[in-house]
Amino acid sequence: MVVPSFAVSLADRITAALPGAPAGFDPQIRLSEHADLQVDGVLGLARSLRRDPRQLAAEVAGHLHGGAPVADARVAGPGFLNLTLSGPALLGRVAARLADPRLGVGLPEAGGRTVLDYSHPNVAKEMHVGHLRSTIIGDALVRVLGHLGGTVVRQNHIGDWGTQYGMLIQHLAEHPSDQSALTVRYKTAYALFQSDPAFADRSRRRVVALQGGDPDSLAAWRAMVEESTRYFSDVYDRLGVLLTGADIAGESGYNPMLAGVAEDLERLGVARISDGALCVFGDEPGTAPLIVRKSDGGFGYPATDLAAVRHRVTTLRADRIVYVVDARQAPHFRMVFDAARRAGWLPPEVEAVHAAFGMVLGADGRPFKTRSGDTAPLVGLLAEAVARATAVVAAKNPALGPDELASRGRDVGIGAVKYADLATSRTRDYLYDPDRMMALTGNTGVYLQYAHARLRSILAKAGAGGTVTADAPLEDVERALVLRLDAFGDVLAAVARDCEPHRLCTYLYDLAQTMTAFYERCPVLKAPQPVRDNRVALCALTARTLSTGLGLLGIAAPERL
Ligand code: ARG
Numbered sequence: 001m002v003v004p005s006f007a008v009s010l011a012d013r014i015t016a017a018l019p020g021a022p023a024g025f026d027p028q029i030r031l032s033e034h035a036d037l038q039v040d041g042v043l044g045l046a047r048s049l050r051r052d053p054r055q056l057a058a059e060v061a062g063h064l065h066g067g068a069p070v071a072d073a074r075v076a077g078p079g080f081l082n083l084t085l086s087g088p089a090l091l092g093r094v095a096a097r098l099a100d101p102r103l104g105v106g107l108p109e110a111g112g113r114t115v116l117d118y119s120h121p122n123v124a125k126e127m128h129v130g131h132l133r134s135t136i137i138g139d140a141l142v143r144v145l146g147h148l149g150g151t152v153v154r155q156n157h158i159g160d161w162g163t164q165y166g167m168l169i170q171h172l173a174e175h176p177s178d179q180s181a182l183t184v185r186y187k188t189a190y191a192l193f194q195s196d197p198a199f200a201d202r203s204r205r206r207v208v209a210l211q212g213g214d215p216d217s218l219a220a221w222r223a224m225v226e227e228s229t230r231y232f233s234d235v236y237d238r239l240g241v242l243l244t245g246a247d248i249a250g251e252s253g254y255n256p257m258l259a260g261v262a263e264d265l266e267r268l269g270v271a272r273i274s275d276g277a278l279c280v281f282g283d284e285p286g287t288a289p290l291i292v293r294k295s296d297g298g299f300g301y302p303a304t305d306l307a308a309v310r311h312r313v314t315t316l317r318a319d320r321i322v323y324v325v326d327a328r329q330a331p332h333f334r335m336v337f338d339a340a341r342r343a344g345w346l347p348p349e350v351e352a353v354h355a356a357f358g359m360v361l362g363a364d365g366r367p368f369k370t371r372s373g374d375t376a377p378l379v380g381l382l383a384e385a386v387a388r389a390t391a392v393v394a395a396k397n398p399a400l401g402p403d404e405l406a407s408r409g410r411d412v413g414i415g416a417v418k419y420a421d422l423a424t425s426r427t428r429d430y431l432y433d434p435d436r437m438m439a440l441t442g443n444t445g446v447y448l449q450y451a452h453a454r455l456r457s458i459l460a461k462a463g464a465g466g467t468v469t470a471d472a473p474l475e476d477v478e479r480a481l482v483l484r485l486d487a488f489g490d491v492l493a494a495v496a497r498d499c500e501p502h503r504l505c506t507y508l509y510d511l512a513q514t515m516t517a518f519y520e521r522c523p524v525l526k527a528p529q530p531v532r533d534n535r536v537a538l539c540a541l542t543a544r545t546l547s548t549g550l551g552l553l554g555i556a557a558p559e560r561l
Pocket of ligand 1: 121
């Protein structure tokens with residue numbers, strides 16, 4: 001059963017008590033240091049209604065006072081409202097959430113259909129930390145949207161087409177016995193392309209052959225894509241993300257649509273020829289246009305993205321398209337969305353979002369690189385994280401068997417990498433620092449995994465029980481814990497709406513800290529009944545909220561650590 005939060009149900013009651021409030025009025029209810037909750041929005045409303053704020057707040061207080069769940073409503077300061085909730089209402093909430101397998105969380109995304117474009121590495125190239133970020137953020141969004149009832153169509157828009165593959169195929173054809181990895185051969189071919197004009201010429205002819213459907217070129221291309229996608233799958237397996245081979249919808253798939261895209265844009269007057277190229281000009285004078293078709297007749301990245309928008313709206317029936325892509329591509333997406341809107345391919349009711357993320361920096365504050373100076377290859381990076389985590393777990397549990405140690409090391413190591421990435425506000429640059437992400441205290445994945453495991457061990461000792469007695473006394477820290485637990489569904493809804501998984505991280509971290517404060521001040525197992533059972537229930541709800549929340553971030557919550 002869906003259990004709306006206090007914030008949501010009170011917002012409705014407050015709005016009902018304010019006949020003058022405009023549609024969509026937000027009373028701004030938040031946790032308070034002076035009471036349980038505080039209402040900040042009446043103040044601003046009074047100003048716009050030209051009413052005395054304290055008087056308006058007093059009227060609202062009169063409506064709320066004494067009616068469950070409010071035990072006390074007081075006007076404070078210039079026109080804020082402080083609300084104290086009744087103990088039975090708080091404890092009743094704990095019981096209701098515990099009784100529901102979904103912890104009372106609703107399905108606000110039901111009926112919605114989001115096409116999510118994420119991960120999107122490039123064939124024959126190393127996946128780098130930027131792709132790691134896109135993969136991890138995208139995976140968390142897939143999980144949260146799905147949990148809230150939304151339909152998500154995963155699109156792994158891999159880079160698998162373009163003139164650069166002509167040069168690689170040509171090189172493969174000329175050196176059939178070269179056994180080195182594709183990524184290495186790509187670099188060799190590129191160097192040759194730069195230095196040897198005859199090879200460059202042969203490469204250009206190869207592109208034409210490939211695009212013309214030459215069977216040998218296509219076969220070589222296919223083998224190359226397969227080798228790369230096997231490597232991508234290996235990274236996805238190590239990461240434990242939901243992406244599969246079936247989610248691959250690479251750039252090459254749009255190739256047959258590109259000529260039509262160009263023609264239609266020109267016919268619709270959205271694009272025009274300039275210096276031989278077909279361009280879409282933006283509104284701002286002086287900015288570079290979007291080049292749909294180059295002067296040599298070739299199509300590039302923008303044309304593919306325009307074809308993809310049309311496909312996603314018409315065929316995949318998206319009502320929202322989200323691109324989890326590096327912030328540096330913001331101008332590209334602005335222009336693609338704008339052109340697609342003007343062409344009518346992106347109707348007003350379909351939302352297009354560039355969920356941009358910041359760069360990954362090394363501990364020195366510069367773009368993250370490995371010692372060799374390359375942008376860090378992911379497999380080595382993940383292996384290193386797992387090795388470090390395994391050492392941390394082994395130090396804590398010297399007697400652990402090898403299998404158990406390996407599994408916990410993996411949970412902690414991969415969890416640490418994911419959490420460090422997700423916890424940073426999406427648009428900010430993020431510091432890749434293996435030491436810090438593995439710390440047992442502070443805002444880390446390990447800290448949350450430990451908080452969860454500690455609760456599980458208390459619950460194991462408590463045995464059965466945890467029936468809630470609603471009219472038992474409550475300490476302040478217990479009230480604070482109940483109110484945090486109550487906000488879980490609202491936080492998830494905000495994460496889904498704004499594509500911001502870091503808000504779930506902040507929430508879980510605050511929850512774990514509130515839990516720690518509770519645990520320090522309130523004995524659980526030694527408390528007299530019925531307080532003991534109530535506290536066991538609080539521990540159980542916190543543990544389930546933590547493990548569900550971590551699960552939605554794609555992070556394991558092992559029973560023991
Ligand atoms: N493959 C591109 C890169 O590595 C990202 C693709 C992003 N998605 C898109 N629809 N353009 O930078």
